[in-house]
Amino acid sequence: MSIRYGVLGTGALGGFYGGLMARRGLDVHFLFHSDYQHVLTHGLRVDSKLGDFHLPSVNAYDRPEAMPKCDVVIIGLKSTQNHLLENLLTPILNANSIVLVLQNGLNVEQAAVQIVGHSRVAGGCCFLCSNKVGPGHIRHLDYGRIVFGAYRGIDGKGIGPSPESLQRILTDLVDSGIEAYLTDDLPTTKWKKLMWNIPFNGLSVLLNASTDAIMNDPDSRLLARRISQEVRQIAMAAGCPIEPSYVDWVIDHTDDMVPYDSSMRLDFLNGRPIEVEAIYGNALLEAQRCGFTAPIVQTMYQQLKFMAAHRKPNLQP
């Protein structure tokens, strides 16, 4: 019996992965917000490195009450919208629904845990350069890997979904052409992702710069490396073993990346909330829990909170 998927937040991430799954013929139901009418008429369009495609007709909804119950709900919303999650998620849950949270940041799965309990939440990291460029129109620029696994709570003592249920999701993702992997150590995967997000998301806002500008300037390049190193040190203090050379990997990998505006920079420039708490605040909470001081991450956190509170309307890319 096939899994019925729901996608909450059909943007750069949910539209790309959900679109690939729908193209494969999986049973996928998409919640749209402002793009709903456009998608009803014109379908969903994905321009992708993997090949452009257009789905003229998708299962599109403008409110969760109209959706069927789903076995797996993929959360593609930004964590800044997690206050909406209960109202969006509750109508589409069955007794065993698994919630797969694909959000940047640490312990962002807690919002779902509070709704469905700790045995039904998975988390994942997406290594994806993708933007929504118009209504129902996604542009996938680079990468696309998902690494996901059971979310076991802040203390790591929760249960999480069964390996079998996660394996079935993995099979569907891979069959859809997505580079997906299961991890039994979600925290380490999350920290590895943060070793990119914390330097590059924040610097892209604070320096008003795309990744290539950050990489091409000797000072910001060195700073990005120092930040990534500090994030690794927090991870180590939190019991997540990451080899020192992973810092080099992050830097090399960013060199190879196409020039890219991080999601945080796009959010900032477009006047949307930025994920400061999920990415910086929660990492600092974890550092504090482990008695580790993270002066650079703390500095960025305070700078970004100021920037978010005093957004200058004339700060253009």
Place this chain on the structure above:
Amino acid sequence: MSIRYGVLGTGALGGFYGGLMARRGLDVHFLFHSDYQHVLTHGLRVDSKLGDFHLPSVNAYDRPEAMPKCDVVIIGLKSTQNHLLENLLTPILNANSIVLVLQNGLNVEQAAVQIVGHSRVAGGCCFLCSNKVGPGHIRHLDYGRIVFGAYRGIDGKGIGPSPESLQRILTDLVDSGIEAYLTDDLPTTKWKKLMWNIPFNGLSVLLNASTDAIMNDPDSRLLARRISQEVRQIAMAAGCPIEPSYVDWVIDHTDDMVPYDSSMRLDFLNGRPIEVEAIYGNALLEAQRCGFTAPIVQTMYQQLKFMAAHRKPNLQP
């Protein structure tokens, strides 16, 4: 016999202090750059908390070769112009001229030492809120204190000018209505000033904010305090004893300050070079010399260097 003063750089600082000294009737000679013609015709105007005044005729020059030899040369140029110092200074030196360097930052006196040797250079800190608002027109907003003393080199082993010669300068400054003090410990005075400059100059550029905006936001306020604390730690490592409560003094003092755009912010917004090396680079060199790691100052240094190199023309106040 009275001292003949030369003022190199007649802007917010040189125009204010030199103006007060000329008003007092001291023998002061001013080098102007773009304001020369205006000052010849209209004189020098100072709007000041201490009382507005206008000097219809001052000893104004457009090149140092036209100036008389001076006993004391006050350097009011920004440290970013120190590459010009030799050409500006040499023509007005006599065999015993003392150079009083009133520039932000650490070891900025080295440029003068290389010209006149280590026995004739004094350095000073100005606690001054003053801006040049038009040609030959200075607006003094707040404060005005000068603390100055012998500069004894990076290693502290230089000789510096005699106490008597510094005392004569002090007398002239005080007679002119300037709140001036001598210090026998210039490095500690400099570090105390850096405990303000390093947080507030840098944050005003990085956050595109005036001092009151920085103080009124809880995150940037806390960040400013953390930065000031780190600067104190470098100073302590460098052998300059500063009581921990001086951090509170810096913060309280900034609360009491009129809303103010730091000189670095004005320079940045007006497309002029910013004093990153004098204030941040030289403080970090000193930290390194003492084996002290200063992660926040280092972060600001790298961010500011990026900002200076990638100045956005549309970043408006």
